[in-house]
Amino acid sequence: DEVVKLFEEKFLLIHIITTNVDDAHKLFTVLNDRGMTLTEGELLKAYTIGLCDNSTQCIAQISSDWDIILQHPPKKVSDFLRWIIIMISGENVTTSSVLQKYKESYFPEKTSPIDISNKVKFMRICVERLQYISEGEWPYDESHVTTNWHKGKLDLLIRKLKHTHAMPVLLAASFTHEKEFQNLVNETCKFFIRYKAISALHASIFSSLYPALAQEIHQLKDRFTIKLVYPKFNEILCSKDPDNNYFITGIRNLRYQRKGDNKLLKCLLVTIEENWQWLNSGSTSCESRLKLEDKTRVFDFNNTTLEHLYPYSVGENEREENVEKIKNTIGNIVILDMTRNTKNDDKSFSQKKDNFINTGIGIHQYILEKTEWNEQDINELTERYIGYACKVFSFK
Template sequence: MSLSNLTLMRGNGHWLPSTGPVMQLVVSSDRDRAYQLFSVLNDRGRSLGDADLLRSYTLEMVHKFPKHQGKVAELWDKILPAPSKEVSDFFLAYYPSKTGTRTGLPIFKKLRDEYFPNPEASNESEAESLINKVNEFREEMELFLKIRKGEWPYKSQPTPGVTPAITAWHKDHLRRLVISLKHELAMPLLLSAARTADEKKFAELAYMLEIFSFRYKNVCGGHATTPAKRYYIEAKNVRDSKAKTKQSAGVGFDLASRHSSRNRHPMPSSSQVWNLGFVTITEERSVVISGSFSRP
């Protein structure tokens, strides 16, 4: 008879036939070990996603505040219905967008240590702050999914008789960047910009990145490491600048990446310059892009 058809009777310790499943209780006084076990097992024996672990952890943090716990659960219920890969990819973009550094693994531990360092909320104010953080996850994930699909992340209402500042031509730059060129490295920076900059400045950024992606990746065959690091740093800078000034004006960035002279797609000589609006590509065996969210 298989183990699934047996049950342990409390008290005498005998195994007796049962038609129901077996439930095994595992007790651990070590919180990290408990979450390590939880990270690889669920009721179907399949791996749980980092968001599932984060949901469980945040709910436990506010267990002393039932009303707040209910709000946290409602927010996670709006996040987790998305496919697990989409949720995971969101956090992989969100973390460097906020911190300026690569996420690394395990994602759950990184997110927990960065945003929820205390094991539990000690008062209602801390519980409310936790709600606000999970709600921020929800809002930013909505933006992330729109951008990832090449959809424009802003809601603009056209005014009759007035030519809109942002047209389909501007929006196509974003679609080509993320759909045609598949330049997912820029997602942290795009997410930061969509969260902090106005529509016009975001359009200029998408235009700049589309050109950079094509020249650096498709023409030069450049490696992803250098631009990724710059994207992460500038993504954080954009958010920090917004937080300091409470406005997006003046937020800018400088991207530069050195390329090997052995590249089979060499850049033009120093006497050649490609001036593309506020984006300039020049210097032998190099790709230099400089600019800001507003044209000079």
């Protein structure tokens, strides 16, 4: 009697009848037996199994693949599913419309159990790759083709620059030849650094550019080459910044910050250095730039420092007020390894100049030609950097 009384007083049973599967799914998005909202992944799992009737073998495989997918945190699963359907559909899909898009484009009601099983298996493979890529980790097995330089570019793009808009494109490219994946990561780094990070142009362009590009790469698979991407990047730059004005202004506005990571300054100067041979080769093509790019040195962000040519801290007797105002601009800065930078400390230009000998860094040859470092020299180096950057960060 006490047990019956407890149930009568403490529990409420609601019986709701739905007439179709869609209504049932809508109901499940509101409540389930745990009193929590169901995720897109859980709903898709139920939906795909529901389409399989009594095909026991297919249901077992589908359930197994979904279990692997759903072992990741819900937020990650939500992102993964959205990036996958963007790649497949070629359309920008919002978080709220992911479930409906899968049902319309990928799992229509008349899909056979075998096809559903194969499609869920492909999703599981995509999730496994996205788990690597989203952490900035290389999605291919170890090979002699890929070096730490290539891996560093992916880490830069995803973890440091946090350019997750590109995830559907990177996912699609991970099914192509590894060499083309390398090229895509590298050139997408350049495009993002120029277009968004430095030029500060609106990110909405990624929502129209990347979905269609991801779908095209996905359909081409091993037939994809980086040549497909260049005209697309170039078209956007010609449309949004035809005279390089936004890019040039962005470069001029870069400032060294003593307590900052100075990420954009390092990105710009390191990329120029990596392409130093190409800049001095007389070639202008993107293909030759890729071939000549120096991939033998990995500029670790933590150990690559920024050196002030006119010192950051200057004694009162040596201060030049006109230079003090511009000492943190790009024209007064070069990249330098940590050991040499530490030796330079806050020495004057003439005292530190010998530390730029035999560094292997191209711009240092220009610095060694100078006998002093003043406002005019800073302005000249600024223009030189701008000229280099407009060549290196182009896709013509």
